[in-house]
Amino acid sequence: MTCYLRIHNILAAVRPSSDLPKDWARVNTAWQNATSLLDRQRILGEMQLDEIDLYELAEADITAYCGLILSGRVDQDYLYRHRDVLLNFIEAGNTVVFSGDIDVPWLPDTAPSLPIDQPNGSDIGLAFADHPIFDGISADMVGDYFASGHYVLPPGAKALVTLPQQRAVVYEHAIGTKGGRILLHAGHTLLGYAADARAAELSTRLIPQLLTWIRRGSPTEEAIA
């Protein structure tokens, strides 16, 4: 259960080139049964993610990584204070992924998230763009926590998952000249989906496809089978 794993206390740093697991169903089962911070560290390691304490962002050497995944309930005051570190990381050609509600603009070009006032789930009209992260994923697979709000799309950004009236639940935004990107998602942490047994079909696609997209490759069918 991800509520015990305190993913908001860490940056999940994406290793750029090590081999991703072949058997995601097994990794997901281990993640579903994780109950401690040691379990978290071990299983994120299997996903080829390193943990960095959030409060180490300003001092840590993150140059070895191609992406950072951050989850809701993060300390946004700290991130705002050190937003230049994140901006430099993105402008160097890397990717930052965040799921949750933004209150203060610690990521470039972001505005606070806006609420949705209706019950969540597949009947709220979620639409998925054709995109490698969401290949094979449809609204009826994502459950009640995928969309907790929406974001105003900054100029140049591309909406990947929308509510009616083109309200963006997920968008991708290119930053700088070296291929840096932000993936902003108003919803429950994407890493959490691997821990949701009810979303088994989704999680075996979503996590490998997300990590592969961050690494700029194409997932093999073997990896997401």
Add this chain to the structure above:
Amino acid sequence: MKRLATLYSGAHSERLSLKRQASERYISETIYLLDLPDADLSRSDGLIVPEGLNHTKLELARSQLLTFMSSGGTVFLFGDQPTEWLPGVRWHFDVAGQPEPENLLPENAGHIFHRSFEPTDFFHQHGFFLPPDGAKVLMRKRNGNVVVYEDTVSTGGRLFVTSLDLMHHVDGFFGNPVSRKFFDRFVLWAAEEYL
């Protein structure tokens, strides 16, 4: 009214909870977690430690909080506690399920806690505790697992511990009416009655 301070760690749910009218009225000071080492806790009678705070930082504050408690201060702990960062706080994993008031049993019926709270005021709990000898159990599950207790023996002061979340389920997408009611009543109870 006593002075009730709370820690805060920049989380969305904390921000929403601290904007509530009850917070403005009953919480006298908000202390940012990274400012805790320089904070003057002697100005306060009680300190809320909301769920989900970085435990590395809390462990660094251990002696500061023990000094606060031995000087008469009360510390309120919420949610899961993955390390025993204060004496006697031994937390154990359990699945956080749906609200189950029929499964919660008040204990020590004369305690002031029970004048304001009953099992229907509880949203789900995050695990349970193994309280030290001498602690006063206030609520346990039918299977014996303790989810609220008060400890006046382990620290030289007073520690109020529950595996309930205080702020995460109050407002916003993850909010619910039971948690809103608990939060508003809790800060009033702490500042006006308990401290």
